[in-house]
Amino acid sequence: MSAISTRQQQILDFLREYHTDRSYMPSIREIQLACGISSTSVVDYNLRLLERDGYIRRDPDISRAIELVGESEADLVEVARIPVLGAIAAGEPIPVPEASAYAGGDHDSFALPPELTPRDPDNLYALRVKGYSMIDAFVTDGDIVVLRHTRDARNGEMVAAWLPMQEEATLKHFYLEGENVRLMPANPAMEPIIVPADSVQVHGKVVAVMRKVAA
Amino acid sequence: MSAISTRQQQILDFLREYHTDRSYMPSIREIQLACGISSTSVVDYNLRLLERDGYIRRDPDISRAIELVGESEADLVEVARIPVLGAIAAGEPIPVPEASAYAGGDHDSFALPPELTPRDPDNLYALRVKGYSMIDAFVTDGDIVVLRHTRDARNGEMVAAWLPMQEEATLKHFYLEGENVRLMPANPAMEPIIVPADSVQVHGKVVAVMRKVAA
DNA sequence: CTCGGATTAGAACGAACGTTCTGTAGAATA
DNA sequence: TATTCTACAGAACGTTCGTTCTAATCCGAG
Numbered sequence: 001m002s003a004i005s006t007r008q009q010q011i012l013d014f015l016r017e018y019h020t021d022r023s024y025m026p027s028i029r030e031i032q033l034a035c036g037i038s039s040t041s042v043v044d045y046n047l048r049l050l051e052r053d054g055y056i057r058r059d060p061d062i063s064r065a066i067e068l069v070g071e072s073e074a075d076l077v078e079v080a081r082i083p084v085l086g087a088i089a090a091g092e093p094i095p096v097p098e099a100s101a102y103a104g105g106d107h108d109s110f111a112l113p114p115e116l117t118p119r120d121p122d123n124l125y126a127l128r129v130k131g132y133s134m135i136d137a138f139v140t141d142g143d144i145v146v147l148r149h150t151r152d153a154r155n156g157e158m159v160a161a162w163l164p165m166q167e168e169a170t171l172k173h174f175y176l177e178g179e180n181v182r183l184m185p186a187n188p189a190m191e192p193i194i195v196p197a198d199s200v201q202v203h204g205k206v207v208a209v210m211r212k213v214a215a
Numbered sequence: 216m217s218a219i220s221t222r223q224q225q226i227l228d229f230l231r232e233y234h235t236d237r238s239y240m241p242s243i244r245e246i247q248l249a250c251g252i253s254s255t256s257v258v259d260y261n262l263r264l265l266e267r268d269g270y271i272r273r274d275p276d277i278s279r280a281i282e283l284v285g286e287s288e289a290d291l292v293e294v295a296r297i298p299v300l301g302a303i304a305a306g307e308p309i310p311v312p313e314a315s316a317y318a319g320g321d322h323d324s325f326a327l328p329p330e331l332t333p334r335d336p337d338n339l340y341a342l343r344v345k346g347y348s349m350i351d352a353f354v355t356d357g358d359i360v361v362l363r364h365t366r367d368a369r370n371g372e373m374v375a376a377w378l379p380m381q382e383e384a385t386l387k388h389f390y391l392e393g394e395n396v397r398l399m400p401a402n403p404a405m406e407p408i409i410v411p412a413d414s415v416q417v418h419g420k421v422v423a424v425m426r427k428v429a430a
Numbered sequence: 431c432t433c434g435g436a437t438t439a440g441a442a443c444g445a446a447c448g449t450t451c452t453g454t455a456g457a458a459t460a
Numbered sequence: 461t462a463t464t465c466t467a468c469a470g471a472a473c474g475t476t477c478g479t480t481c482t483a484a485t486c487c488g489a490g
Contacts, residue, residue, distance in 0.1 A: 022274070027446070027447060037468085040449085044448075067239075110330055116425060187350065209425070212330070212422075213421045213424065214373075242478085243478065244477070254438065254440060255477085256439075259478075276445075276478065278476075
């Protein structure tokens with residue numbers, strides 16, 4: 001790509017701005033007006049140069065058929081939108097996802113970055129952490145935990161579990177040992193909990209944790 | 216949204232297909248042709264219904280100004296790509312971002328979800344956490360910490376600091392108190408560190424933390 | 431059956447729009 | 461100085477395109 005004139009940069013900037021606003025491209029006369037150009041032929045002239053140099057692509061005879069090549073589209077990333085179903089706190093039952101929740105439910109949603117998205121992005125939901133009861137899992141008040149809804153876990157996986165006897169919600173590593181379940185804190189300095197297998201309700205596996213640090 | 220007729224579904228499908236191919240929308244006559252409709256007025260009629268029911272949005276008098284609301288555009292999210300400059304560990308100096316790093320450097324990059332992106336997404340970089348020395352900040356091995364590069368912090372902000380005397384990197388809340396700096400662990404059960412202000416190098420403020428939990 | 435709303439047809443109008451032609455002014459080149 | 465290339469200006473032409481008007485057809489409710 002060769003260097004670009006002020007005029008062409010101006011047009012390019014306007015194209016980007018206009019497109020993010022309206023999701024379609026301006027007409028030549030709109031470019032003319034916005035950039036203070038006195039003739040449509042000048043716009044056409046510069047668009048030709050921009051196309052020759054590979055900044056845009058045009059479809060002849062078609063209105064507003066300008067495409068920005070590369071860049072602008074490049075940092076648009078496809079992310080999984082997952083619903084935030086509610087909060088998880090020590091003494092409160094864990095919200096249960098209904099089938100409808102994953103679709104276009106009226107929940108808040110959260111964009112999980114691709115780096116944290118599992119191969120299989122189904123049955124994911126998120127909960128906001130309330131309180132400081134899960135610091136043994138390096139999770140603190142205000143964090144978002146992303147869960148995959150499942151009723152059974154494999155050994156070693158971190159699960160969100162509800163203990164009906166204790167009336168307690170917790171995030172622990174899961175180990176099934178015969179009749180019992182051992183729930184191991186992520187922090188090895190803390191003590192495990194061992195409870196009968198039938199008094200543990202696994203609500204999902206923890207997939208990711210994210211935290212926005214207050215300014 | 217009310218139910219949708221076969222014809223309208225057909226048009227909607229064509230809009231999606233056409234848009235992914237060309238990145239702009241078809242004209243009414245192109246819709247007519249593609250869907251085997253005998254009159255442009257029928258296309259217009261059905262587009263009106265689609266707009267009334269909230270499936271699309273149109274800009275009157277403007278060619279090809281049809282927007283698909285929600286869905287197709289919705290899971291494409293503009294995210295900030297931030298460079299991962301290296302690792303942060305207790306006994307190792309904190310990597311310093313060079314000016315070139317933020318641009319098209321050859322670093323790994325990470326897509327920060329919009330929910331965690333600050334108003335001002337400049338000077339952001341990320342570090343991978345090595346080891347378990349920062350559990351008092353609820354940060355553990357393998358976490359990604361997102362930092363905003365700055366040399367001075369305001370009281371209360373969580374910073375990434377390097378203590379040259381102790382040769383130690385740490386994440387703590389920052390409080391300047393006269394000649395000294397008090398570094399408070401996020402976990403209130405831990406003890407603060409108080410050091411002379413000139414023996415603390417603030418490398419950046421912590422903006423976000425993210426963790427992928429092992430399957 | 432009749433009535434009324436929903437859907438389709440055909441045609442035409444006029445605005446929006448891309449394109450092209452002619453011409454000018456300045457900078458670069460020789 | 462003469463020449464050429466770049467950038468801009470103004471106007472006009474011919475499509476493309478959204479819109480509208482009228483009328484026909486279909487179909488379920490009463």
